[in-house]
Amino acid sequence: MRTPIIAGNWKMNKTVDEAVSLVREMRRGLNEVRGVDRVLCPPSVALAAVAGLLKPTTIKLGAQNMYWEEKGAYTGETSPLMLKGLCQYVIIGHSERRGYFGETDEGVNRKIKAAFAHGLTPIVCVGESLEQHEAGQIGEWVSGQVRAALEGLSAEQVRSMIIAYEPLWAIGTGKAATGAGANSVIGLTIRGAIADLYDEATAQAVRVQYGGSVKPANTAEFMTQPEIDGALVGGASLRAADFVEIVRIAAQVKGV
Numbered sequence: 001m002r003t004p005i006i007a008g009n010w011k012m013n014k015t016v017d018e019a020v021s022l023v024r025e026m027r028r029g030l031n032e033v034r035g036v037d038r039v040l041c042p043p044s045v046a047l048a049a050v051a052g053l054l055k056p057t058t059i060k061l062g063a064q065n066m067y068w069e070e071k072g073a074y075t076g077e078t079s080p081l082m083l084k085g086l087c088q089y090v091i092i093g094h095s096e097r098r099g100y101f102g103e104t105d106e107g108v109n110r111k112i113k114a115a116f117a118h119g120l121t122p123i124v125c126v127g128e129s130l131e132q133h134e135a136g137q138i139g140e141w142v143s144g145q146v147r148a149a150l151e152g153l154s155a156e157q158v159r160s161m162i163i164a165y166e167p168l169w170a171i172g173t174g175k176a177a178t179g180a181g182a183n184s185v186i187g188l189t190i191r192g193a194i195a196d197l198y199d200e201a202t203a204q205a206v207r208v209q210y211g212g213s214v215k216p217a218n219t220a221e222f223m224t225q226p227e228i229d230g231a232l233v234g235g236a237s238l239r240a241a242d243f244v245e246i247v248r249i250a251a252q253v254k255g256v
């Protein structure tokens with residue numbers, strides 16, 4: 001039985017003051033929901049303030065990125081050592097980081113290893129572009145990303161991580177995948193690749209989210225799918241009522 005997990009990726013939105021207000025608005029509603037792991041991923045400058053607000057709750061905190069080195073001359077970067085103790089999760093390899101900031105599969109793999117070395121749970125993003133989608137290359141591309149990301153990881157590590165399937169054409173477009181489509185990529189391609197690399201038990205243990213234009217109106221469609229364990233929510237996670245609603249629907253649909 002995999003515990004559902006809903007994470008809000010705020011991306012580059014909200015000042016520290018705005019982040020504090022948004023957390024105050026959604027904290028009680030999110031905290032009331034049981035049986036679903038709830039994670040907020042604000043911008044890095046707001047992590048400390050949000051950590052304080054979440055302390056008395058069961059809501060967890062995540063960073064949106066980090067570097068793999070612990071410390072040193074890496075201007076502008078945040079290290080796993082800095083995140084450890086502040087948050088529990090870290091998003092790694094989001095398509096915006098891969099696309100705008102040149103992140104490679106190899107870098108993603110190093111970051112995942114660094115996260116595990118410091119007790120952080122990685123939320124690793126994979127997904128195909130519109131061109132790849134239309135060219136029928138989803139399976140090949142996504143399984144390649146999964147294989148590269150997991151290189152050198154133990155089965156135990158893989159079982160404890162989160163993978164987010166985020167097709168690029170669905171991110172921020174209002175054009176979500178279908179529940180059945182996402183379920184099939186997650187079941188056949190993502191769990192399939194993990195079963196090949198490790199074993200069926202490991203493939204069944206890893207939690208896999210769907211991400212891309214998730215909102216209250218389509219949450220049930222994704223959460224009713226057997227292979228989908230949750231959502232990585234962008235835009236709708238910036239609206240307190242919507243994000244709380246998404247978490248409530250997830251709890252209802254998964255029957256927890």
Ligand code: 13P
Binds near residue numbers: 172212235
């Ligand atoms: P949207 O929910 O805004 O489409 O963003 C999805 C996403 O990229 C979450 O990481």
